Amino acid sequence: MLKIGQVNKLKVKKIVDFGVYLEGNDEYPSILLPISSINEDIQINDFLSVFLYYDSDDRIVASTKIAKAHVGGFSFLKVVDVNRIGAFLDWGLSKDLLLPYSEQRKNYQIGDYVLVYVYINKANHKIVATTKYNKYLDLNKPHFKIGSVVNLVVSDITDLGYKVIVNDSYTGLIFSKDKTLNLKIGQTCEGYVKQNRSDGKLDISLDPVGVEKMELATDKLLTLLKENNGLLNLSDKSSPQQINKILKMSKATFKKAIGQLYKRRLITLEDNKIQLRK
Structure with missing residues (x-):
């Protein structure tokens, strides 16, 4: 099954002067990989990882360049052109990605960066982008394991x-x-x-949660104390900004971590510093 707008692994079936033809499916039996996309020796029956998309003539073609976005995913792309039908985004391929006006939350200008969802328009089977992506999100209650x-x-x-x-x-x-x-x-x-x-x-x-989180936090504190001759100029009275700047952790996590180390008699706590017990 071909996945348009995504990476596919396809077999080489024919080599011609202007590229190679890859084995497709019943609807698209042969897919061209232009010679401009070939940068290695290729033989019949080789399997190649290629990105499939529609060229300027709306034909499915292959590219060894991997696009900056794929169908079914989100990406942050630069507007490189604007015309009467919408904005065009640089997604790393020769043909820019269309963001139609009907799919824009506001009008974008050349040079803007836009977060978009990429999908295939069912009406014309073209790959397009949208900033109105909420309709593509799963609204059912998620069931992730805590800490996933x-x-x-x-x-x-x-x-x-x-x-x-x-x-x-x-x-x-x-x-x-x-x-x-x-x-x-x-x-x-x-x-x-x-x-x-x-x-x-x-x-x-952004940090691990639960037991793993505390293990990482206490390990980080001990490592930093050892690297600084057993002393850190931080305490439970330090500001969240100061703690985050030095340790890259929240104040709540920091307080729990020093509490654990104190109970294990590994550190002493003073007004404005933590000291490693000798």
């Missing part, structure tokens, strides 16, 4: 924190108090599930 590692795309920044898209399917929130990194809209990273909410959204942390 997930892929994130930052979709918005609010007073509450970072709004994120989780695994290209769900919406989530990293609360301001849980921020350990300064992220930007369109930035991708990994996160951890803190809570499955009944409204279909997820609470997300």
Whole structure:
């Protein structure tokens, strides 16, 4: 089964002067990989990983270049042209990706960066982008295991924190108090599930949660203490900003970590510093 707008592994069936033909399916038995996309010796029956998309004549063609976006996923792309039908986005291929006016939350200009979802328009079978992506998200209650590692795309920044898209399917929130990194809209990273909410959204942390989180936090503190001759100029009275700058963890996590180390008699606590016991 061919996956248009995604990477496919296809077999070489014929070599010609202007490229190679790859084995497709019943509807598209032969797919051209232009010679401009070939940068290696290729033989009949070789299997190649190629990205399939529609060229300027609406024919399915292959490229060894992997696009910056794929059908069914989100990406943060630059507007490189605007005309009467919409904006065009650079997604790393010779033919730019169309963002129709009907799929824009606002009018975009050349040079703007836009977070989009990529899909195939059922009416004309073309690959297009949209900024009105909520209709493509799963609104059912998610059922992730707490602590699960997930892929994130930052979709918005609010007073509450970072709004994120989780695994290209769900919406989530990293609360301001849980921020350990300064992220930007369109930035991708990994996160951890803190809570499955009944409204279909997820609470997300940038740090591991539960027992693993505390083990990592206490290990980080001990390592940093040893690297600084057994002394850190931090305490439970330090500001969240200062703690985050030095340790890249929230104040709540920091306080729990030093509490555990204190109970284990590994550190002593003073007004403005932590000291490693000798």
